[in-house]
Every structure is written in structure tokens, then in C-alpha cells.
Amino acid sequence: EDQVTQSPEALRLQEGESSSLNCSYTVSGLRGLFWYRQDPGKGPEFLFTLYSAGEEKEKERLKATLTKKESFLHITAPKPEDSATYLCAAPDPGANSKLTFGKGITLSVRP
Amino acid sequence: EAQVTQNPRYLITVTGKKLTVTCSQNMNHEYMSWYRQDPGLGLRQIYYSMNVEVTDKGDVPEGYKVSRKEKRNFPLILESPSPNQTSLYFCASSFLSGNTEAFFGQGTRLTVV
Numbered sequence: 001e002d003q004v005t006q007s008p009e010a011l012r013l014q015e016g017e018s019s020s021l022n023c024s025y026t027v028s029g030l031r032g033l034f035w036y037r038q039d040p041g042k043g044p045e046f047l048f049t050l051y052s053a054g055e056e057k058e059k060e061r062l063k064a065t066l067t068k069k070e071s072f073l074h075i076t077a078p079k080p081e082d083s084a085t086y087l088c089a090a091p092d093p094g095a096n097s098k099l100t101f102g103k104g105i106t107l108s109v110r111p
Numbered sequence: 112e113a114q115v116t117q118n119p120r121y122l123i124t125v126t127g128k129k130l131t132v133t134c135s136q137n138m139n140h141e142y143m144s145w146y147r148q149d150p151g152l153g154l155r156q157i158y159y160s161m162n163v164e165v166t167d168k169g170d171v172p173e174g175y176k177v178s179r180k181e182k183r184n185f186p187l188i189l190e191s192p193s194p195n196q197t198s199l200y201f202c203a204s205s206f207l208s209g210n211t212e213a214f215f216g217q218g219t220r221l222t223v224v
Contacts, residue, residue: 034212043201043215044154087154098169099144099213103153
């Protein structure tokens with residue numbers, strides 16, 4: 001069964017302390033790997049899509065990378081406003097219509 | 112402003128009393144879907160729709176119904192809600208299919224007592 005697994009479940013960082021969030025997937029024939037940010041009580045907000053191994057995308061302090069088996073969301077010099085749950089997701093290659101989400105990584109950045 | 116609008120935001124109901132959660136998008140997206148989010152289980156897809164009059168089951172469709180009579184609307188219907196349907200529900204839309212950027216609504220927190 002295709003799966004998307006995120007680790008760690010939670011991460012606490014000091015402001016300015018860079019780190020990485022991991023998303024591993026077993027989806028065969030990957031047709032994109034998505035990263036979303038979710039603030040408490042709100043809907044997920046799109047961050048990045050990666051389509052091929054070696055691809056990288058950046059947005060402010062965030063950089064997403066993709067290999068054949070996993071994706072990383074690197075957070076450089078995080079600020080308290082980066083605190084949120086970060087979700088990765090991959091579409092079902094067969095139906096091309098179902099999106100499978102990981103359980104998310106809750107990031108807390110202390111000032 | 113491009114958005115997905117869900118109503119209501121909060122709902123407390125009793126077991127067995129039919130309810131509908133509405134979802135509307137203003138981006139002319141073809142693809143719409145419903146998710147539920149539960150602690151420890153993450154986001155799970157309930158139903159999706161590729162276009163008007165085209166709907167299909169996601170991972171957890173039991174106890175739910177949907178319809179897609181217009182492109183912009185995709186209501187979620189609980190014919191006989193039960194306490195295990197207490198959850199946070201999200202509607203999402205995307206341009207073509209599940210492998211394009213999805214826009215999510217603000218969520219509906221449902222409690223069934």
C-alpha cells in the first residue's frame with residue numbers, strides 16, 4: 001500500500017536553530033510531492049510541489065528537496081511565526097485523483 | 112479573492128439528525144474533495160469529484176454522501192450522523208486533479224453527541 005510517512009512527529013527549535021523535516025514515501029510512479037503548512041484551526045496552505053528527484057524549491061526560510069525515496073523541508077534560521085504543522089502529501093499514481101497525506105510534523109519555534 | 116468557503120464553521124448535533132456541510136469555490140476548479148482530520152490519523156479523504164456529476168469514494172466514505180450538481184458547489188451530507196463522525200472537516204479544490212495544488216476551506220468542526 002502506498003504510504004507517506006513524516007518524522008519526527010514534533011520538533012521544538014530555538015529561534016535561529018536550523019533543522020529539517022522528513023517525508024518518506026513509498027508511492028510508486030510518483031506524480032508530485034506536496035508540502036503544506038497548517039496553522040491551528042485552519043485549513044492547510046500550499047507551500048511547494050516537487051516532481052522529480054533532485055528538484056529544489058525555496059520560499060523565504062523554507063527549502064524543499066526531493067530524492068527518489070524522500071523529501072526534506074529545510075528550515076533555515078526559523079522564527080516563532082514558522083510554528084505550525086507541516087504536511088506532505090503524494091497523489092495516488094493510479095487514479096490520479098486521491099491525495100494521501102502524512103500525519104504531519106508539528107514545529108514549535110521558541111523566541 | 113480566490114477561496115473555498117465552508118459552512119458552518121462549527122456544528123454540534125445529535126445522533127441521527129441529518130446534516131449538510133456546504134462547500135463552495137470561486138476559482139472554476141474542476142476537482143473538489145472532502146477530508147476529515149483526526150488526532151493521530153491525519154487528513155483522510157472522504158469523497159472526491161473530478162467534475163460535475165462525477166464523484167467517487169476516497170479512503171473513508173462510510174456514513175457520508177456527496178453531490179456535484181454545479182461546478183462551484185460540493186456539499187457533504189451526513190444522513191444519520193454518529194459520534195464517530197465527530198471530527199474536523201475540510202473541503203478542498205484544485206484546478207484539474209489530485210496532483211495539482213489544492214486550496215482548502217477554513218474547516219468545519221463537527222461534534223455529534
